[in-house]
Amino acid sequence: MFYPPLLTNGDLHTLMTWSGLVLQRPNRVDLVPFCKWLREFVVTELERRQSDEIIETSMPVLPLDRFSPQTIAHVAIQMHCTSKETESENIGEFADALLDVVTVANLLHTETRKD
Numbered sequence: 001m002f003y004p005p006l007l008t009n010g011d012l013h014t015l016m017t018w019s020g021l022v023l024q025r026p027n028r029v030d031l032v033p034f035c036k037w038l039r040e041f042v043v044t045e046l047e048r049r050q051s052d053e054i055i056e057t058s059m060p061v062l063p064l065d066r067f068s069p070q071t072i073a074h075v076a077i078q079m080h081c082t083s084k085e086t087e088s089e090n091i092g093e094f095a096d097a098l099l100d101v102v103t104v105a106n107l108l109h110t111e112t113r114k115d
Helices: 009-023 026-050 069-085 089-112
Strands: none
Touching: 009 026, 009 089, 026 069, 069 089
């Protein structure tokens, strides 16, 4: 779980577009589970914003227990790059928050791995 920074509708559109582009690249197969999660997150947030009711945002849960170690590693690399390369400060903060969660998962995986 993490508290997402405030993302504009434009930021959400950018994240949705990016995740769709990644899903079209066959060499990015390890990012598919993450991109599917990201698309679900964006759709849920857009629906919440368009609702007539006042609905408080919930803390997203990244399902790292369903991600392979390779996916977790690729997400970490991608979020690091996204954080440094985006023109949107909000997307950079979002990528940093995701990177924190993924880094902890990566560390837990290496600590519990038996050689």
